[in-house]
Amino acid sequence: MQDILLPFPPGTTRAVFLRREKRFLALVSLNGREVWTHTNNSGSMLGLLRPGSPALISPAAGPGRKLEWTLEALHCDGSWICVNTLAPNRTLRAAWQAGLLPEAAGTTSFRAEAKVGDSRLDALLSGPGGDIWVEAKNVTLEFCGTACFPDAVTERGQKHLRELMALAAQGLRTAVFYFVPMVCAERFAPADFIDPNYAALFREALSRGVEAWPYRALVDERGIRLDCRLPLAGS
Structure with a gap:
């Protein structure tokens, strides 16, 4: 099997997706604590936004970010799907x-x-x-x-x-x-x-x-x- 081509950023961790708001915000549960994350995906993410599904979030890159985390991927129907548009x-x-x-x-x-x-x-x-x-x-x-x-x-x-x-x-x-x-x-x-x-x-x-x-x-x-x-x- 091919090695990982593009690793997720250091510190990427698993959370639970709760809901999306105002297009670029996603609420997740991280270790039992509700945390707002940034999502840069302007699409509908049709079929992916399922409350309670696993999510991958990464620490915000660079100083000055209002939110500490970025939404990287959501787990759907047995597989991880990247939602970070980068x-x-x-x-x-x-x-x-x-x-x-x-x-x-x-x-x-x-x-x-x-x-x-x-x-x-x-x-x-x-x-x-x-x-x-x-x-x-x-x-x-x-x-x-x-x-x-x-x-x-x-x-x-x-x-x-x-x-x-x-x-x-x-x-x-x-x-x-x-x-x-x-x-x-x-x-x-x-x-x-x-x-x-x-x-x-x-x-x-x-x-x-x-x-x-x-x-x-x-x-x-x-x-x-x-x-x-x-x-x-x-x-």
Whole structure:
């Protein structure tokens, strides 16, 4: 079995999820004491927010944080699912550094938060063979073995697909790295039933040369392992 690719931050500990409030707050029970944690996940986390389910929380990074803890993962249907939206970017970088992305073979540099036009994309992979512009997304929704994105309407995600299509039209390689931290996922599809506009743009993007890299990850209380690339549903 592959070693942990991306460990959780030191001090990550187990708690019990109680409820979510005001989008970026989650209440957990830690050693019998109620504690507010920060969640950076702006999605709905549909199907994951089950009171009484196990949670993983990590100590807040850096001084000045109002809350002492960050919500890292929730336990659902027998497996841990990462809900920290920094996990896809961190996993993308760690997987690239470890040589686990054959799609990026030949690239020799990784630039995070690369500026393109008036906005930024998550990564620019460069090498003698050219550049690859990559956006990373966190996938936490699954139905009958199909991992689906997004779990809420995402105008930002739609914007990213348009930006990638514009770059592809210039002859550049572009891709979306879909981070799927669900052991039960067997394939990937856009969530037409949640954001039909994103789903339509996803299919248009594929037809215009944007690549989709859906990768299943395995998560335990130590951290994240990259498992395998998932096929697209219907392909």
